[in-house]
Amino acid sequence: xxxxxxxxxxxxxxxxxxxxxxxxxxxxxxxxxxxxxxxxxxxxxxxxxxxxxxxxxxxxxxxxxxxxxxxxxxxxxxxxxxxxxxxxxxxxxxxxxxxxxxxxxxxxxxxxxxxxxxxxxxxxxxxxxxxxxxxxxxxxxxxxxxxxxxxxxxxxxxxxxxxxxxxxxxxxxxxxxxxxxxxxxxxxxxxxxxxxxxxxxxxxxxxxxxxxxxxxxxxxxxxxxxxxxxxxxxxxxxxxxxxxxxxxxxxxx
Amino acid sequence: xxxxxxxxxxxxxxxxxxxxxxxxxxxxxxxxxxxxxxxxxxxxxxxxxxxxxxxxxxxxxxxxxxxxxxxxxxxxxxxxxxxxxxxxxxxxxxxxxxxxxxxxxxxxxxxxxxxxxxxxxxxxxxxxxxxxxxxxxxxxxxxxxxxxxxxxxxxxxxxxxxxxxxxxxxxxxxxxxxxxxxxxxxxxxxxxxxxxxxxxxxxxxxxxxxxxxxxxxxxxxxxxxxxxxxxxxxxxxxxxxxxxxxxxxxxxxxxxxxxxxxxxxxxxxxxxxxxxxxxxxxxxxxxxxxxxxxxxxxxxxxxxxxxxxxxxxxxxxxxxxxxxxxxxxxxxxxxxxxxxxxxxxxxxxxxxxxxxxxxxxxxxxxxxxxxxxxxxxxxxxxxxxxxxxxxxxxxxxxxxxxxxxxxxxxxxxxxxxxxxxxxxxxxxxxxxxxxxxxxxxxxxxxxxxxxxxxxxxxxxxxxxxxx
Numbered sequence: 041x042x043x044x045x046x047x048x049x050x051x052x053x054x055x056x057x058x059x060x061x062x063x064x065x066x067x068x069x070x071x072x073x074x075x076x077x078x079x080x081x082x083x084x085x086x087x088x089x090x091x092x093x094x095x096x097x098x099x100x101x102x103x104x105x106x107x108x109x110x111x112x113x114x115x116x117x118x119x120x121x122x123x124x125x126x127x128x129x130x131x132x133x134x135x136x137x138x139x140x141x142x143x144x145x146x147x148x149x150x151x152x153x154x155x156x157x158x159x160x161x162x163x164x165x166x167x168x169x170x171x172x173x174x175x176x177x178x179x180x181x182x183x184x185x186x187x188x189x190x191x192x193x194x195x196x197x198x199x200x201x202x203x204x205x206x207x208x209x210x211x212x213x214x215x216x217x218x219x220x221x222x223x224x225x226x227x228x229x230x231x232x233x234x235x236x237x238x239x240x241x242x243x244x245x246x247x248x249x250x251x252x253x254x255x256x257x258x259x260x261x262x263x264x265x266x267x268x269x270x271x272x273x274x275x276x277x278x279x280x281x282x283x284x285x286x287x288x289x290x291x292x293x
Numbered sequence: 294x295x296x297x298x299x300x301x302x303x304x305x306x307x308x309x310x311x312x313x314x315x316x317x318x319x320x321x322x323x324x325x326x327x328x329x330x331x332x333x334x335x336x337x338x339x340x341x342x343x344x345x346x347x348x349x350x351x352x353x354x355x356x357x358x359x360x361x362x363x364x365x366x367x368x369x370x371x372x373x374x375x376x377x378x379x380x381x382x383x384x385x386x387x388x389x390x391x392x393x394x395x396x397x398x399x400x401x402x403x404x405x406x407x408x409x410x411x412x413x414x415x416x417x418x419x420x421x422x423x424x425x426x427x428x429x430x431x432x433x434x435x436x437x438x439x440x441x442x443x444x445x446x447x448x449x450x451x452x453x454x455x456x457x458x459x460x461x462x463x464x465x466x467x468x469x470x471x472x473x474x475x476x477x478x479x480x481x482x483x484x485x486x487x488x489x490x491x492x493x494x495x496x497x498x499x500x501x502x503x504x505x506x507x508x509x510x511x512x513x514x515x516x517x518x519x520x521x522x523x524x525x526x527x528x529x530x531x532x533x534x535x536x537x538x539x540x541x542x543x544x545x546x547x548x549x550x551x552x553x554x555x556x557x558x559x560x561x562x563x564x565x566x567x568x569x570x571x572x573x574x575x576x577x578x579x580x581x582x583x584x585x586x587x588x589x590x591x592x593x594x595x596x597x598x599x600x601x602x603x604x605x606x607x608x609x610x611x612x613x614x615x616x617x618x619x620x621x622x623x624x625x626x627x628x629x630x631x632x633x634x635x636x637x638x639x640x641x642x643x644x645x646x647x648x649x650x651x652x653x654x655x656x657x658x659x660x661x662x663x664x665x666x667x668x669x670x671x672x673x674x675x676x677x678x679x680x681x682x683x684x685x686x687x688x689x690x691x692x693x694x695x696x697x698x699x700x701x702x703x704x705x706x707x708x709x710x711x712x713x714x715x716x717x718x719x720x721x722x723x724x725x726x727x728x729x730x731x732x733x734x735x736x737x738x739x740x741x742x743x744x745x746x747x748x749x750x751x752x753x754x755x756x757x758x759x760x
Contacts, residue, residue, distance in 0.1 A: 097647060099562065125650035132648075136641035139664045148659065149649035199645065206649050 045070040045210065045240045046091060046114075051105040053086050053095065053264075060086045063105070064266045066259055068210075073232060073241045075255035075272065077248065078287070082261040084244040088212045090114070091242065092128040093121050109210070126153055129203030133215040135195035137187030137202075142179050145187040145198055146170065149206040165205055172238075173201035174231050193224025200231065204239075211235065213243040217250065229254050248288055252276055260284045294421055298351060298428060305432065306344045310336035313443060320444070330450035338449040341456045342439035347432050354424055362416050363387055370409045479738060482731030489725045490526050495732065498527020501695035501706075503715060503726045526729055528736065530695040534705035538616045538691060539680040541701060545620025546680075547673055550627025557628065558635035559657055570632070577625040581685040588618035588690035600702060608692065613701040615691035619683055623676045630675065634668030635661060667751045674748035678741040684709035708737050 046068040053061040061083045068074050076084040086095070091114065095101040107114045114124060126149075137145050146166045147156070156162035166183070170176040175197040179190070187198050196216055203211055213232075217225040232241060232254045245251050251258050252272060259269040260281070268281045279285050286292050314336040321328045328335075367383050370390065377383045386406075392398035393410040394417070402410075443449065487495070502525050553573065557566055593614040600607030607613075638661050646656040662669070684707075692704025693714055715730040 092648065094644065094647065097644070122650045122652060125648060130644075130648035132641060132644060134641055136639070136645040138642060138645065138660050148646070149651075152649065152651050152655055152659075202645070202649060 042069040042072050044068070045109065047106075047108045048087075048090070049106040049108075051087070051090060051103070051107055053083070053090065054102045054104075055098070056100040060264050061090075062265045066266055066269060068240060068242060069257060070240050071236055071238070072257060073236050073243060073255040074257045074259065075251035076242065076244045076259050076261060077246070077251050078261035078267075079292070080246075083264040084261050085214050086264075087261070088130075088214060088242050088244060091210065091212055092125050092130055093119075094130065096121065122153075126206050127208050128210040128212060129206065129208035130212040131196070131199050131203055131214065131216045134219050135192060135199050137190070137195050137198050139186060139188055141184045142187050142190070142198065143183040146201050146205045149202060153206055155206070169201040169205040172204050172235070173197045174227065174234070175201055191224070193220050193227060196220060196224070196228060197231065200228075200235075204235075208239065210240045210242070213241065215244050215246060218246065225250070248276070260287060262287070294425075295351065295355060298425070299348070302344055302347050302428075302432070306340045309339040309343050309436065312336075313339040313440075317443060317446075320446075326446065329446050329448045330453075334449040334453050335443050337453045338443065338447075338456075339436070339439050341453065342435045343432060345456070345460075346435045347428050350428060350431055351424075354427075358420055358424070362413070362420060365416060366390055366409060366413050369412050370405060373405045373408050375405045375409070476738070479731050479735045482728050483735045486725060486728035486732045490522065490729070494523050495526050495528050497529060498524050499529045499697055500524050500527045501530045501711070503711075503729050522725060526725070526732075528733075530697040531706065531708045531711055531733070532736075533697055533699075534612070534691075534695065535681055535707040535709075537699065537701070537705060538612050538619065538687060538707055539677060541612060541616025542619035542623055542680045542683075543673070543677060545617055546623035546627050546676055549620075550624045550676070551631050551669065553624070554628040554631035554635060555657060555662075557632045559653070559661070570629075573625050573628055575625075576622065577629070579622070581622065581683060582689070584618050584622050585685040585689035588614050588686055592618055593690055596702070605702060607702045608704045610690060610692035610704040611702050612691055612698075612705045615687050616701070618690060619680055619686050622683070622686065623679055626676045626679060627672055630672030631665070631669045634665045634672065637668075638664045667754050671748045671752035674744050674751065678744040678748070681707075681744070682709060682737065682741055684713060688713055708733050712737075 044067045048064055048066050051061055051064040051066075052059065064083075064087060066087070076087065078084050089095045090103055090107055091109070093114065095103060103115055105115070109124075109128070113119070138148065140148070143166055146169050147162050150156045150162060150165050156165045167176060167180075170179065175194060178194060179185075179198075187195065190198060196219075200211075200216075217228050220228065229250065232243065235241060243251075243254065255272045257269065258272040258275040260267045260275065260279075260283075262283055268275065268279055268284045270280075275284065276288055279288065314332045317328060317332045317335040320326070321332075367387055370386055371377075375386055377386060386409075389398060389400070389406060390409045390413050393402060393406060394413050442452075557570055557573075561569065589610070593609050593611060596611060596614055597607040597609050642660050642664060643656055646660045647653075651659070687707045687710045691706060691710065693706055693710060694704055695706050695711070696703055698705060712730045712733050715726060715733075
């Protein structure tokens with residue numbers, strides 16, 4: 041069993057008057073893939089957006105309770121969000137490369153954080169990030185082309201490379217394959233397997249098969265509550281909760 | 294007479310609508326057949342058939358009737374011994390005859406005029422009567438035709454569709470033809486102007502003083518006069534003044550407009566936005582003449598006062614005052630358009646930037662603005678063409694003298710101001726001075742057209758980025 045990287049305790053999230061998460065207690069292990077499953081609107085995405093404070097972007101969103109990374113309170117008002125997000129990268133549902141060149145897409149983060157002072161250092165970061173996201177071979181000769189000119193799957197790997205470029209410890213993935221075809225999905229899953237050696241990964245997914253394939257630990261959310269969490273194998277073979285059983289066998293959701 | 298006819302056609306059409314509706318209903322019930330369209334479509338069908346041919350005929354008739362009567366009358370007058378040398382004198386006689394007929398002519402009436410006036414009355418009567426007869430004939434024919442169609446249970450719904458499509462097509466045709474008409478009238482008058490003044494003298498001349506050509510018929514200009522006029526129509530001071538004032542206006546409007554657009558799109562809370570956006574847009578609704586007298590009466594003298602305190606001579610009508618106020622007028626265009634453009638940058642791009650740890654201003658500067666840039670350029674170019682075409686503020690605040698200067702404290706003038714100056718007051722329509730207004734208008738039109746085209750291309754390019 042790996043160390044606990046992120047620990048949430050009695051985490052509640054409100055959008056205005058509506059409560060989106062109810063007392064979520066969930067631990068995420070270091071260098072492991074945790075999959076979050078559940079029907080749409082159940083709070084999976086809301087939960088991972090608490091980890092890098094992306095919910096700050098939404099004015100009406102309010103987070104209470106405790107969420108810690110390596111003992112540091114993420115929900116602390118005085119926390120430097122910029123340095124938190126440097127340590128917790130995120131990949132979104134729809135590939136969202138900037139309308140810049142492939143190179144600039146990757147170098148954007150490091151430049152902001154003052155990494156890679158010289159051109160050659162920056163080149164190195166770009167190359168490493170693209171290699172880690174298994175995109176280097178496909179794009180090494182056309183780094184000045186716009187990121188938007190890549191195919192959907194390549195764009196998503198570009199976004200993963202962008203997240204890796206600032207050398208985070210945790211990568212959050214919000215349904216990263218929902219806009220991709222099966223072949224591109226297979227590539228991303230392969231990549232996730234590789235990345236978990238270095239990073240702690242949380243992936244939100246609607247595909248049970250994907251959760252089984254990529255994750256070691258799975259959490260099932262329903263209506264803002266964490267219903268059950270455990271080893272992926274156990275959750276899918278022998279869940280404790282009836283609702284989990286019903287969801288994974290497709291009886292609702 | 295025409296109004297009565299239109300009224301009758303309308304009444305007739307409305308009653309036909311109800312007639313057609315109930316008639317088809319009863320047919321369908323009585324004969325137990327399924328109608329090819331809802332009863333109301335038969336009503337519409339009758340209305341359209343009853344009104345359109347008659348109205349079109351009335352319109353065409355009204356266009357040609359005066360022309361035909363005029364030529365007939367002038368001919369009869371000539372036959373009775375009236376003498377006229379050219380078209381203008383013929384027109385004069387026709388106007389006299391018309392006035393006699395209406396009883397508003399108070400000069401001497403000789404026998405020729407009297408006879409012609411009687412003939413005029415006769416023709417007017419004849420034309421009016423035949424107009425009424427023909428219109429009723431057309432209405433009866435088209436109503437009979439359409440009623441017959443209806444009795445055969447035609448596909449009235451499709452037919453109405455075809456007629457409506459035709460109507461819409463004609464409307465857009467009118468819009469296009471009017472624009473073309475304006476362009477051609479500009480073009481032809483400009484060609485007349487350029488037949489007197491060399492186009493290169495116009496385009497590259499540095500002196501603008503069209504008063505020299507006042508009240509001189511283009512056809513009777515002597516060679517010596519022409520030589521003198523050669524350097525009276527130099528375009529350079531005007532384009533320089535126009536660009537200069539537009540430039541000052543953009544210096545004011547672009548930064549303020551863009552920054553307020555960014556604030557509205559990115560920082561303002563919903564509440565602030567809801568209040569302040571309409572307020573900014575009110576600026577766009579203020580009539581330009583109000584800006585104009587504000588510039589002339591408040592800002593201009595204020596600058597002069599300030600200038601005096603610094604020991605500078607500031608003209609009370611200065612390019613600076615006009616440009617500044619024009620810039621303020623344009624702010625809402627830039628701000629509102631760039632606000633829209635920035636808003637349409639997908640949130641996902643901002644999220645992507647925040648997620649690697651960028652702050653809000655870094656995100657705006659490095660992701661949002663570059664992504665929105667083509668659209669912003671488009672909005673700025675639209676604002677420039679607005680600035681170039683603006684007249685009132687410049688007339689009131691920037692002066693009328695065509696100085697070729699880059700000192701913003703002096704008075705200067707623009708193309709639009711000069712067009713106003715040329716066309717105000719008594720005109721000799723054939724003089725090069727008056728025609729120069731058309732040349733200026735054409736030049737201005739081409740300039741704004743090019744700017745608008747570039748702006749639209751920029752905006753289009755922007756659209757392609759995300760779709």
